[in-house]
Amino acid sequence: MTAIPLRPLNPLAGVETSVKDRLADLQARAQGRDAKGILHLALVEEFPGKSAIVSSFAAESVVLLHLTAEIDPSTPVLFLNTGKLFGETLRYRDRVQDVLGLTDIRAIGPHPADRAKSDPEGTLWSRDTDACCDFRKVVPLRKALEGFDASVTGRKRFQTNARSNMEPVEYFEGRFRFNPLVNWTHDELMAYIEDYKLPKHPLVMDGYPSIGCMPCTRRVASGGSYRDGRWAGSDKEECGIHVGVGGEGI
Numbered sequence: 639m640t641a642i643p644l645r646p647l648n649p650l651a652g653v654e655t656s657v658k659d660r661l662a663d664l665q666a667r668a669q670g671r672d673a674k675g676i677l678h679l680a681l682v683e684e685f686p687g688k689s690a691i692v693s694s695f696a697a698e699s700v701v702l703l704h705l706t707a708e709i710d711p712s713t714p715v716l717f718l719n720t721g722k723l724f725g726e727t728l729r730y731r732d733r734v735q736d737v738l739g740l741t742d743i744r745a746i747g748p749h750p751a752d753r754a755k756s757d758p759e760g761t762l763w764s765r766d767t768d769a770c771c772d773f774r775k776v777v778p779l780r781k782a783l784e785g786f787d788a789s790v791t792g793r794k795r796f797q798t799n800a801r802s803n804m805e806p807v808e809y810f811e812g813r814f815r816f817n818p819l820v821n822w823t824h825d826e827l828m829a830y831i832e833d834y835k836l837p838k839h840p841l842v843m844d845g846y847p848s849i850g851c852m853p854c855t856r857r858v859a860s861g862g863s864y865r866d867g868r869w870a871g872s873d874k875e876e877c878g879i880h881v882g883v884g885g886e887g888i
């Protein structure tokens with residue numbers, strides 16, 4: 639396995655007091671707001687023109703994207719095209735863009751030089767998933783977020799153990815991060831998609847409740863749990879874009 643340097647487990651270690659105070663203020667102001675209210679706090683009240691949505695255009699992504707389009711369809715949306723996604727996801731992204739009228743979706747991906755150096759045959763995922771996620775996801779996203787003061791994710795507490803204590807507002811790698819859907823359940827997300835007649839990812843209907851890259855996503859048998867199909871057969875549950883690769887997990 640390729641050794642990947644660990645990042646600090648405490649994202650606030652060494653952070654200035656003024657940043658900690660602002661985080662405390664944002665967390666207080668997020669209290670009691672619904673998802674759209676938290677999103678409004680990020681996109682309109684605090685970081686207009688300096689915040690970006692991070693979206694995988696996967697199983698439930700359309701909920702956050704719909705809320706975003708209602709507030710401002712020109713909000714930048716960063717889409718990580720790892721080079722290993724399902725064709726269905728790429729076509730779904732186009733459909734969602736068309737239906738919601740999003741005007742600034744930015745596809746980001748690994749630099750060709752990194753790909754040539756780290757994974758010339760495109761098979762790194764089969765030997766070292768952490769190293770593969772690092773150069774295909776973590777590095778490109780970190781670069782794409784340069785220039786933004788805040789990011790917004792669609793992460794939910796129910797998804798993984800690492801997310802179970804997640805806050806609606808966090809501070810990570812030099813910027814504020816908002817998680818408007820933090821408290822939503824899977825059923826609530828599905829109901830929202832139905833209520834607003836939003837496009838469904840075709841693979842969800844085909845037995846994939848959680849969708850990532852093609853080599854690392856499996857269909858889940860009836861009765862299986864939500865994340866069983868991600869990195870099946872390993873204890874990996876996060877790709878590392880939202881935490882240190884060796885840290886406490888996306």
Ligand code: SF4
Pocket residue numbers: 720722763766767768770771772774775850851852853854877
């Ligand atoms: S999910 Fe799999 S294919 Fe995608 S970047 Fe991570 S290891 Fe590579």
